Amino acid sequence: DGGITQSPKYLFRKEGQNVTLSCEQNLNHDAMYWYRQDPGQGLRLIYYSQIVNDFQKGDIAEGYSVSREKKESFPLTVTSAQKNPTAFYLCASSSGLAGGGVSRETQYFGPGTRLLVL
Amino acid sequence: QKEVEQNSGPLSVPEGAIASLNCTYSDRGSQSFFWYRQYSGKSPELIMFIYSNGDKEDGRFTAQLNKASQYVSLLIRDSQPSDSATYLCAVNIGGGTSYGKLTFGQGTILTVHP
Numbered sequence: 387d388g389g390i391t392q393s394p395k396y397l398f399r400k401e402g403q404n405v406t407l408s409c410e411q412n413l414n415h416d417a418m419y420w421y422r423q424d425p426g427q428g429l430r431l432i433y434y435s436q437i438v439n440d441f442q443k444g445d446i447a448e449g450y451s452v453s454r455e456k457k458e459s460f461p462l463t464v465t466s467a468q469k470n471p472t473a474f475y476l477c478a479s480s481s482g483l484a485g486g487g488v489s490r491e492t493q494y495f496g497p498g499t500r501l502l503v504l
Numbered sequence: 505q506k507e508v509e510q511n512s513g514p515l516s517v518p519e520g521a522i523a524s525l526n527c528t529y530s531d532r533g534s535q536s537f538f539w540y541r542q543y544s545g546k547s548p549e550l551i552m553f554i555y556s557n558g559d560k561e562d563g564r565f566t567a568q569l570n571k572a573s574q575y576v577s578l579l580i581r582d583s584q585p586s587d588s589a590t591y592l593c594a595v596n597i598g599g600g601t602s603y604g605k606l607t608f609g610q611g612t613i614l615t616v617h618p
Contacts, residue, residue, distance in 0.1 A: 421608075428508075428592060428608040429548070444605075476547055491536050491596055493606060495547040 389413065390496035392477050397501045399464065399471060407462045407499045409477030417482030418460035419493060422446060423474040435460055436482050464501065475499045507531065508595050510609035519618050523580040527593030527609055530574070536596040537569055537576045538606065541589045548592055551578070583616040590614070 390411045399405045409418065417436045421429040431444030435454040449468025454460055460479075464471045478493040511526040527537075536555045540548035554560045554567040554576065566579040576595075580587055590613050594606040 426610075428610040429594075431605065431607075434605060491606070492538065492550060492553055493594075494550065498547045 390477060390479055390494060392475075392496040392499050394499060395497070397499055398504050399501060400504050402466045404463055404465050405501070407464070407475055407477075407501070409460045409462065409496060410458055411460075411477075411479045411496075412458060413479055413481075413494070414457070415479035415481050415494075416457070417480045417490075418454070419478040419480075420444075420450070420452065420460070420462045421476040421478065423476060423498075429476060432462065471501055472503050473501060475501055506609075507597055507607050508593060508609040510591075510593050510612045512612075514613035514615055516615045516617060517583050519583060519585060519616055521583050521616075523583045523587065523614055523616070525578040525580075525591050525593075525612050525614065526575060527577065527595075528575045529595045529597070529607075531595075531597045532571070532574065534595045534597055537567070538594040539565075539567060539576075539578045540592040540594060541587075542592055542611070543589045551591075580614075583614075585616050585618055588615050 393408045419434040420432040423429050430446050432450050433452040435441035438457050441454050451463045476498045477496040480493045481490045507530045509528050517523045538553045539551040541551050542548040552562050552567050554569045560567045564581045568577045590611040592611045593609040597607045
């Protein structure tokens with residue numbers, strides 16, 4: 387089955403700790419994205435990557451870091467600099483450069499990781 | 505003004521009625537528009553996208569786009585209780601080199617009551 391997986395489903399962070407959220411896709415998509423969703427809010431873009439070994443800051447990148455060493459993987463690290471990390475984190479992918487027309491922009495989401503602070 | 509704004513909810517409609525969800529956007533250069541449905545505690549799932557002015561129908565769902573007025577709407581005909589969810593509008597603000605980068609509205613909560 388093709389899809390996007392995120393792990394863990396729930397993650398607890400202690401103060402001052404860095405934690406890493408995993409995102410893997412087997413859709414052969416070029417582009418991948420990380421969003422944060424707070425209760426009752428829409429999605430806010432943290433980072434995105436249109437191709438391996440390249441990524442761009444989104445609207446709320448401070449306190450987060452990413453890497454894109456493989457096409458299938460786009461892990462997100464929530465650093466200790468992120469003072470309010472409690473949120474629902476969503477990873478998405480789209481065909482990006484390889485796709486055609488609007489389909490290349492259509493984003494598909496993983497199941498999400500809920501991050502809580504102890 | 506927010507870049508993507510959805511009509512304030514929550515919206516409550518009776519079963520079998522038409523639910524109308526609206527979204528306005530600020531950038532006239534936007535090319536692509538998406539509607540996602542998100543059940544409580546779950547991730548968004550794509551309903552449909554639209555990029556040409558006019559209507560696009562898919563089953564009980566119809567997306568309507570008016571670029572001159574900068575709005576996009578989603579109509580749900582014969583609403584069912586299973587349609588109760590948050591509906592997110594997403595827009596490719598700017599288009600061009602920023603393709604793929606979507607800006608989301610805050611969502612509209614829809615409740616369909618029996």
